[in-house]
Amino acid sequence: MISFDEARQVILDQARPLGRERVSLTEACGRVLAEDMRAPWDLPAWDNSAMDGFAVRSQDCQAAATLQISGYIPAGAQTHDRVEEGCAIRIMTGAPLPAGADAVVPVEEVAEADGTLTLTARVDPGQHIRRQGEDVARGEPFMPAGSRLRPDGINLLASFGQAFVPVFRRPRVAILSTGDELVELGETPAPGQIINSNSLSLAAAVRESGGEPLLLGIARDEVDCLRAKLAEGLKADILITSAGVSAGDRDLVREVLADLGVRELFWKVAIKPGHPTAFGVKDDCLVFSLPGNPVSTLMTFEFLVKPALGRICGGVDATKPSVRAVLRESTKKKKGRLQFMRVALTQEGDVLYATSAGNQHTGMVSTMVRAEGIAVLPADADRAEAGTLVEVHLLG
Ligand code: AMP
Ligand code: MG
Secondary structure, X not given: OEOHHHHHHHHHXXXXXXXXXXXXXXXXXXXXXXXXXXXXXXXXXXXXXXXXXXXXXXXXXXXXXXXXXXXXXXXXXXXXXXXXXXXXXXXXXXXXXXXXXXXXXXXXXXXXXXXXXXXXXXXXXXXXXXXXXXXXXXXXXXXXXXXXXXXXXXXXXXXXXXXXXXXXXXXXXXXXXXXXXXXXXXOOOOOOOEEOHHHHHHHXXXXXXXXXXXXXXXXXXXXXXXXXXXXXXXXXXXXXXXXXXXXXXXXXHHHHHHHOOOEEEEEOEOEEXXXXXXXXXXXXXXXXXXXXXXXXXXXXXXXXXXXXXXXXOOOOOOOOOEEEEEEOOOEEOOOOOEEEEEEEEEEEOOEEEEEEOOOOOOOOHHHHHHOOEXXXXXXXXXXXXXXXXXXXXXXX
């Protein structure tokens, strides 16, 4: 049995980004940039107005000054106008600032009558002007390789006319559920059977972490069936199996993987839940054998698979930052295992409290659904005491 930290390191040592591809900007959200992005031009490209109002010379603008309105510049127009002494030019948000002007007075701050305006407040030089290049200057790096694209990044890339972007290829992640008791979603389970829910939750988790799930369905607890499905899965970049890795007499996954040439790098990790997790490699394929109880499957995905996926997707860590919270109640735990406890979080003043989200059995998925985070209780003790600070990993 190896520690959680060792297991994670063994996995991360095997995780490398895949090749690159160019994708349309409309498909790029959630993808990871494979190159540093530099601005091809200044943004904004010219000095412009930040408000609907009047372009003025600030030295003409004492409170109660009256100015002649001498022109109009709508958004989208070009201008060769100049603001002369004692004059103002009507201007819309985003329109280019005319020569001579050094400030914009918002329309709400003037009184207008018969082609003139009267100021109600003093005007500061530079007010309500967006300067050329103040957002991003030409040549400036604005997003490094490894950034996961969000809608805001899409906006910036679009502003720079970038219709296609270089991104890392998404790993294809084969998902295989194993077990004689399983039927597929859409079928009616007979007595003793359950629906294969793990394939669905794993596919969702893979997609959320930037991978492309390939559902291989169900393999029966039987060598030939497992061999055919596992061999198929080994063609992907990553293979994730659920169930069949404990010590039961029908737990054949590891044996068949070994037969197919998968080199096992560990089996059994000092964590709870998730203890029987195994990990191996065959050529460029990483193979995660996760336990079958749905909570164990998801927790091992979260803490062991997801960090690797993040790295394979281009080096970003897909896990959310953790917070520190005060444990509300004492809890018994297994000594020697890092324990993942599903918790609810409450803020009281400056203090964040973590309380058990309910029954912690690994068959109880509803407790995980109710939880806001996973408290990580240190391995060495057999108790976690009320009042101690614990690290809580936030669920998305
Ligand atoms: P095992 O690891 O095969 O001993 O399975 C542990 C528990 O997880 C059993 O109660 C299984 O019925 C359940 N389980 C296994 N595979 C799945 C699955 N694909 N979907 C939902 N539950 C499962
Ligand atoms: Mg089983």
